[in-house]
Amino acid sequence: MSxxxxxxxxxxxxxxxxxxxxxxxxxxxxxxxxDPAILNVxxxxxxxxxxxxxxxxGMPTRxxxxxxxxxxxxxxxxxxxxxxxxxxxxxxGIITPNGLAxxxxxxxxxxxxxxxxxxxxxxxxxxxxxxxxxxxKRFPRYNKVYFLECAANSGxxxxxxxxxxxxxxxxxxxxxxxxxVMLRDILAEAxxxxxxxxxxxxxxxxxGMSRSIPMEKALDDCMIAFKMNGEAxxxxxxxxxxxxxxxWEGNMWVKWIRRLxxxxxxxxxxxxTSKYTDLLANxxxxxxxxxxxxxSVITNPSPQAPITxxxxxxxxxxxxxxxxxxxxxxxxxxxxxxxxxxxxxxxSSLDKSMHRFYYEFDWDGKPLLLQSRAHDTTGYVQPxxxxxxxxxxxxxxxxxxxxxxxxVNSEGEAENVEIS
Amino acid sequence: MSxxxxxxxxxxxxxxxxxxxxxxxxxxxxxxxxDPAILNVxxxxxxxxxxxxxxxxGMPTRxxxxxxxxxxxxxxxxxxxxxxxxxxxxxxGIITPNGLAxxxxxxxxxxxxxxxxxxxxxxxxxxxxxxxxxxxKRFPRYNKVYFLECAANSGxxxxxxxxxxxxxxxxxxxxxxxxxVMLRDILAEAxxxxxxxxxxxxxxxxxGMSRSIPMEKALDDCMIAFKMNGEAxxxxxxxxxxxxxxxWEGNMWVKWIRRLxxxxxxxxxxxxTSKYTDLLANxxxxxxxxxxxxxSVITNPSPQAPITxxxxxxxxxxxxxxxxxxxxxxxxxxxxxxxxxxxxxxxSSLDKSMHRFYYEFDWDGKPLLLQSRAHDTTGYVQPxxxxxxxxxxxxxxxxxxxxxxxxVNSEGEAENVEIS
Numbered sequence: 001m002s003x004x005x006x007x008x009x010x011x012x013x014x015x016x017x018x019x020x021x022x023x024x025x026x027x028x029x030x031x032x033x034x035d036p037a038i039l040n041v042x043x044x045x046x047x048x049x050x051x052x053x054x055x056x057x058g059m060p061t062r063x064x065x066x067x068x069x070x071x072x073x074x075x076x077x078x079x080x081x082x083x084x085x086x087x088x089x090x091x092x093g094i095i096t097p098n099g100l101a102x103x104x105x106x107x108x109x110x111x112x113x114x115x116x117x118x119x120x121x122x123x124x125x126x127x128x129x130x131x132x133x134x135x136x137k138r139f140p141r142y143n144k145v146y147f148l149e150c151a152a153n154s155g156x157x158x159x160x161x162x163x164x165x166x167x168x169x170x171x172x173x174x175x176x177x178x179x180x181v182m183l184r185d186i187l188a189e190a191x192x193x194x195x196x197x198x199x200x201x202x203x204x205x206x207x208g209m210s211r212s213i214p215m216e217k218a219l220d221d222c223m224i225a226f227k228m229n230g231e232a233x234x235x236x237x238x239x240x241x242x243x244x245x246x247x248w249e250g251n252m253w254v255k256w257i258r259r260l261x262x263x264x265x266x267x268x269x270x271x272x273t274s275k276y277t278d279l280l281a282n283x284x285x286x287x288x289x290x291x292x293x294x295x296s297v298i299t300n301p302s303p304q305a306p307i308t309x310x311x312x313x314x315x316x317x318x319x320x321x322x323x324x325x326x327x328x329x330x331x332x333x334x335x336x337x338x339x340x341x342x343x344x345x346x347x348s349s350l351d352k353s354m355h356r357f358y359y360e361f362d363w364d365g366k367p368l369l370l371q372s373r374a375h376d377t378t379g380y381v382q383p384x385x386x387x388x389x390x391x392x393x394x395x396x397x398x399x400x401x402x403x404x405x406x407x408v409n410s411e412g413e414a415e416n417v418e419i420s
Numbered sequence: 421m422s423x424x425x426x427x428x429x430x431x432x433x434x435x436x437x438x439x440x441x442x443x444x445x446x447x448x449x450x451x452x453x454x455d456p457a458i459l460n461v462x463x464x465x466x467x468x469x470x471x472x473x474x475x476x477x478g479m480p481t482r483x484x485x486x487x488x489x490x491x492x493x494x495x496x497x498x499x500x501x502x503x504x505x506x507x508x509x510x511x512x513g514i515i516t517p518n519g520l521a522x523x524x525x526x527x528x529x530x531x532x533x534x535x536x537x538x539x540x541x542x543x544x545x546x547x548x549x550x551x552x553x554x555x556x557k558r559f560p561r562y563n564k565v566y567f568l569e570c571a572a573n574s575g576x577x578x579x580x581x582x583x584x585x586x587x588x589x590x591x592x593x594x595x596x597x598x599x600x601v602m603l604r605d606i607l608a609e610a611x612x613x614x615x616x617x618x619x620x621x622x623x624x625x626x627x628g629m630s631r632s633i634p635m636e637k638a639l640d641d642c643m644i645a646f647k648m649n650g651e652a653x654x655x656x657x658x659x660x661x662x663x664x665x666x667x668w669e670g671n672m673w674v675k676w677i678r679r680l681x682x683x684x685x686x687x688x689x690x691x692x693t694s695k696y697t698d699l700l701a702n703x704x705x706x707x708x709x710x711x712x713x714x715x716s717v718i719t720n721p722s723p724q725a726p727i728t729x730x731x732x733x734x735x736x737x738x739x740x741x742x743x744x745x746x747x748x749x750x751x752x753x754x755x756x757x758x759x760x761x762x763x764x765x766x767x768s769s770l771d772k773s774m775h776r777f778y779y780e781f782d783w784d785g786k787p788l789l790l791q792s793r794a795h796d797t798t799g800y801v802q803p804x805x806x807x808x809x810x811x812x813x814x815x816x817x818x819x820x821x822x823x824x825x826x827x828v829n830s831e832g833e834a835e836n837v838e839i840s
Contacts, residue, residue, distance in 0.1 A: 029549040029550060029551045029552075029555045029609065030549070030550045031547065031548060031549060031550070032540050032541070032542050032548035032549055032550045034550075042532075042536070042624060042678070044530040044531065044532050044624060044625065044626075044676075045530075045624055045625060045626050045628070045678075046626065047530075047626060048500045048527050048528040048626060049500065049525065049527065049528025049529040049530035049531065049625060049626075049655075050500070050528050050529040050530075050655070050656070051498070051499025051500045051502060051528060051529075052489075052491045052499050052502040052503065052504045052525075053491070053499050054529070055489060055504055055523075055529065055656050056488035056489055056490070056504075057479075057480065057487075057488050057489070057519045057520065058489070058504075058518060058519040058520070058521070058654050058656060059477075059519065059654075060477065060518075060651065060652065060654060061531060061652070061654065061655040061659050062531070063531070063533060063534050063652075063659070063660075064651070064652045067477075067651060067652065068476035068477050069472075069475060069476055069477070069478070070476070071472045071473070078471070079471025079472050079473050080468045080469065080470070080471045082471060082472040083472065084472045084475055084476075084478075090651065090652075091647075091650040091651060092561065092563070092599040092647045092650060093563040093597045093598075093599040093647060093649070093650045094563065094597065094650070095515060095596075095597045095649045095650045096650055097517070097518055097649050097650050097651045098478060098480075098517055099477045099478040099479065099519075100477065100478070100650070100651060101478070103475075105469065105472075107468050107469060108468040108469025108470050108471060109469040109470040109471075109474070109475065110464040110465075110467075110469035110470075111464060111469065111481060111482070111483070112462075112464050113483060114483050116462070120452050121452070122452050127451065128451060128452035129449040129450070129451060129452055130449060130450045130451070130452045130454075131449045132449075134728065134729050135449045135729075137735065138729065138732075138733045138734065138735060139735075140735070140764075140778060140780055141512065141735060141737065141766070141778060142766055142767075143512070143513040143514065143766050143767035143776055144767075145768075176515075177513045177514065177515045177767070178513075179512040179513040189449065204462060204464060204465055205464065205465060205469060206464075206465050206466065206467060206468060206469075208465070227511075227512045227513060229513070229515045229517050229649065230511040230512060230513045230514070230515045230516055230517050230520070231480065231484070231487060231510065231511060231517045231520060232480065232481070232483075232484045232487065232510075234478050234479075234480060234481065235469075235470070235481040236470070236475050236478060239481050239483070240483075256464075258462070258465075308554065309554050309555075309558065312558070313558045314558065315557065315558060315559075315560070315561065317561065344560075346561070346562055346563050347562075347563035347564075347597070348565075348768060348770070350768070356563055358560060358561060360560055
């Protein structure tokens with residue numbers, strides 16, 4: 001079929017494939033009239049659907065019932081001390097819906113009646129105080145989209161490919177709009193004494209999760225949040241209030257926050273000594289490795305989300321983030337790092353927030369070795385796993401921000417591999 | 421208690437209240453030690469919570485069970501042709517969670533199996549085409565946070581205060597991150613002929629919702645979206661694919677989109693003649709009033725969300741939006757328009773997206789007449805309802821972007837009123 005004069009037709013999808021000038025679009029979209037699915041009245045146009053009373057709090061359609069958080073049973077001792085992994089391969093954009101948001105709890109997800117919630121401030125302050133939830137909501141509120149990544153994200157991959165799915169290798173992360181109040185405003189109400197240089201944040205669950213936070217960070221951008229993506233925090237994300245520690249490891253974002261103690265030195269709690277430290281090859285442990293460095297991963301295709309359309313125009317997409325500000329660029333390679341291509345970052349590029357990237361190309365159906373590599377505005381470049389191991393040895397669990405490789409075969413199936 | 425030297429205490433909450441220099445904080449937060457709720461181990465710290473297996477797709481805590489969409493039974497004939505209103509008074513920030521997102525359907529919310537979904541393009545094109553959902557996902561994807569407001573939002577208020585709650589007066593709106601492909605890329609694949617100046621968008625439900633859209637808009641920023649806030653569209657929001665028409669009335673954002681026909685003139689469909697036109701006092705009807713003009717409303721306090729903390733520091737918050745770009749400012753009045761104060765806009769200020777504003781003040785416990793007034797970057801100022809009536813008479817339903825008034829009494833209760 002020849003194009004009419006003045007047409008804007010440009011065969012976007014297949015333009016670069018149609019070497020012989022054939023009707024390129026046929027490979028991805030059928031000519032209308034040739035597709036029986038469109039010719040008859042579709043069954044769902046022949047009957048009434050659900051009424052509004054079916055959706056007071058809406059849920060996903062049954063066709064998306066496999067889009068769920070998953071855990072890795074062998075990873076932790078018990079479901080009440082475990083991890084809900086975000087299904088990154090099912091998502092797009094930069095917002096994680098609340099029902100699919102990563103969370104990790106140490107003594108189960110507890111239910112705190114909001115009217116019984118209290119937040120205490122004590123220690124090196126002029127006036128120890130106890131706030132109700134309503135008190136907190138009387139401070140000026142702020143809204144920030146931040147990523148929350150567990151320090152152990154990708155930790156199981158430290159010594160080599162282990163889990164065959166981006167949900168498991170990289171799913172200890174979520175990215176939501178948090179609404180809350182600035183920690184500096186709360187602390188100012190109590191009055192931090194000059195010698196108050198550290199803050200202990202303590203959670204209200206039976207695990208008593210507690211971490212030491214330097215006062216400089218607490219007074220900078222930390223928040224007490226009570227909403228995520230517009231609505232109240234979900235129970236498993238700390239309802240009714242949690243700490244937000246932008247760009248730093250998720251363990252410090254204490255959930256069900258019950259107490260803030262001001263002190264003059266760190267407390268050396270379990271979660272910053274026995275846990276959340278990095279044992280180097282020489283037996284020395286790095287500690288207070290708070291910041292999450294620049295990292296990225298391709299979410300599609302990936303082991304849980306193969307290419308199913310065969311050759312031709314293919315969209316690669318993934319996410320990138322840095323605790324050090326903003327992602328300045330992401331590179332994608334199709335051949336294990338021989339050639340790198342600049343990916344397109346789309347959607348808002350926000351401080352300490354997930355970024356979404358795309359790379360569109362024409363797949364010839366041959367095997368691929370896919371990787372992505374993030375850069376942040378400080379000039380930092382996401383390292384390879386071997387580069388990390390060269391510095392930190394092989395004992396580490398935390399802060400694995402190494403480059404991930406997916407091997408895609410000619411059937412479009414992807415596998416978690418590592419290349420040197 | 422005197423403040424220690426070097427203290428950063430500044431009694432934010434109550435600094436402006438403590439005329440006599442008394443312990444001001446006591447009015448909002450109790451001194452620690454005086455609050456029995458914090459002294460003992462709280463019951464939820466004495467037991468284990470839910471395990472991860474309880475949350476594969478997470479739901480709100482039971483303490484938030486009243487945070488739901490609601491409908492107005494008398495407004496439409498039947499639940500299958502009705503409206504789910506967003507509970508704006510329960511939300512903060514600018515993201516509407518999917519389970520609470522406004523939607524209106526005309527023949528029920530239908531369930532389309534994604535593998536059976538088809539989108540046809542026909543009419544004045546070089547090559548009529550039919551796309552599968554997978555075909556659509558092979559075009560370059562984009563992510564945009566847009567508000568979707570029904571043209572009838574606040575329509576029931578045209579002739580005076582009618583519904584006592586911001587959920588009902590203003591809840592025909594949502595604001596989510598849409599992920600999809602550009603309509604211009606889809607249309608280019610079929611090749612729009614030079615004489616193709618209009619597009620008919622037709623929905624796949626039994627209502628066959630259809631609207632005429634000028635080609636200029638279609639080629640500008642319209643999208644076919646398949647995700648909202650990261651996950652697949654909810655059924656009631658058009659799963660698996662809907663039209664996105666940024667800044668224009670929600671009725672045009674055809675859900676379950678099944679067909680796009682290119683033509684040389686508008687189709688004069690039911691929903692752009694009998695409905696979605698504005699009957700003026702002289703009997704002439706305005707039509708093709710697509711753009712949603714600048715509008716704002718205070719969401720808290722409001723009839724469904726009274727002030728419950730008594731006098732003192734009070735946070736007023738609300739939302740503003742414009743189909744004409746970005747909100748440049750919001751004013752708030754406490755006294756029915758005698759004095760206006762500049763509100764603080766917080767969170768991202770995005771094109772054709774909801775904006776969140778705050779105004780913090782010290783309430784003396786006397787009655788208030790609260791209003792908000794939005795400005796956009798074109799210089800447009802949100803009008804009063806009387807200004808709208810002066811131009812359009814009293815027959816209108818659609819495009820009521822007039823200033824809303826809440827009367828707050830000394831108990832903190834708010835009521836929908838109108839003042840001249």
